[in-house]
Amino acid sequence: MRLADVLALLDTWYDPRWAEPWDHVGLVCGDPDADVRRIHLAVDPVEAVVAEAIESGAGLLVVYHPLLLTPVSSVAADTAKGRVLHRLIRSGTALFTAHTNADVPADGVNEALAAAVGLRDTEILEPTDGGGTDKLVVFAPVAAADAVRRAVTAAGAGAIGAYDSATFTTSGEGRFRPLAGADPAIGEIGSVEVVDEVRIEAVYPRPLRARIVGAVRAAHPYEEPAFDLVELADVPGGPVTGPSAPATRGHGRVGPLPEPTTLEALAAQVAAALPGTAHGVRVAGDPEKEIRTVAVGAGSGDSLLEAVRRSGADAYVTSDLKHHRASESLEQGGPALIDVAHWAAEWTWLPVLRRKVEEAVQGTGDTVVTHVSTIVTDPWTFRA
DSSP, X not given: OBHHHHHHHHHHHSOGGGSOTTOOOEEEEOOTTSBOSEEEEEXXXXXXXXXXXXXXXXXXXXXXXXXXXXXXXXXOTTSHHHHHHHHHHHHTOEEEEOOHHHHSSTTSHHHHHHHHHTOOSOEEXXXXXXXXXXXXXXXXXXXXXXXXXXXHHHTTOSOBTTBXXXXXXXXXXXXXXXXXXXXXXXXXXXXXXXXXXXXXXXXXXXXXXXHHHHHHHHHOOSSSXXXXXXXXXXXXXXXXXXXXXXXXXXXXXXXXXXXXXXXXXXXXXXHHHSOOOSSOEEEESXXXXXXXXXXXXXXXXXXXXXXXXXXXXXXXXXXXOOHHHHHHHHHTTOOEEEEEOHHHHHHTHHHHHHHHHHHHHTTSSOOOEEEEOOOOOOSOOOOO
16 A cells, blocks of 8 residues: 555544644654555554564554654754664655544544453543533734634634634734733733734634643743633534534543452453553552442543542553552542553554554555564563
């Protein structure tokens, strides 16, 4: 297959628009017109994985974690990221990332983890679609208006029916006085500043609220941008909000076990279902606690603890839980906690992706071989 055709499939399943505003997903290097006969799947684009992909003759390496998530000023071959990119480009191996956009949909990372744990008929913990409509009102200096509009529409605001990029702008005058400790983009400490500003309005799906606010803060030149978030009344079938549809995408999953078990037995089941790592499986809670309902959160799961508590789950399987957050959750009567290796939890998605690629290729006349890397790229290597 042409690389462009493979990318089209991946973008259909894991739309880049579903990624968080801070994320960097998509094609990192590679020629879309090149032929791909072998696809290598992995969690991390580290040197060992890249070497494995190249040695196998892969034309495409698909990873979960972005190589260039944080900005770099150089990709010289004497830097870690540079070495990876140089090896990929020299070998003609493309690199593609699907990260937070792969977390949220069906057949995504969270659903893969839930299935590995043994959950069926799961629900979404924190939806990113459905659930009503809000309106953003943000005030920006005239010179920055276009940048703010582009940022919020790229984050999902301004979609109405068959239209997107729908915003409304009015002109006005902004006044403010920077106080001691401020770092104003415009004006001076202690002086009242008057600025020609515009008021930008756009609707957005309510579950995208945090994403929209993040886009505003990232694009706005002010240290403290002014904005309003207005919940709109639901008008069933109306032209603006439409009916409140059930969520189909979101972070985390929660569902019942086939039959009740104990926390100790569930932990053993999780350990057996995931690839082995030095991290192992850490558990917080009474080993004999009865577990009927389990929540999962792929990746670092601190941010979902409150949603898990509201869901009524008896246990929560995730990674990278911090001491204070875990302790506070338990003290407040929250669920038992099962902390697994970050890499191991997300690895469960790779066989799902392999199946999807193989099913998509069947009957097309194309021949593409897929391989799931089993190299353990979790950074922790042993316990002392």
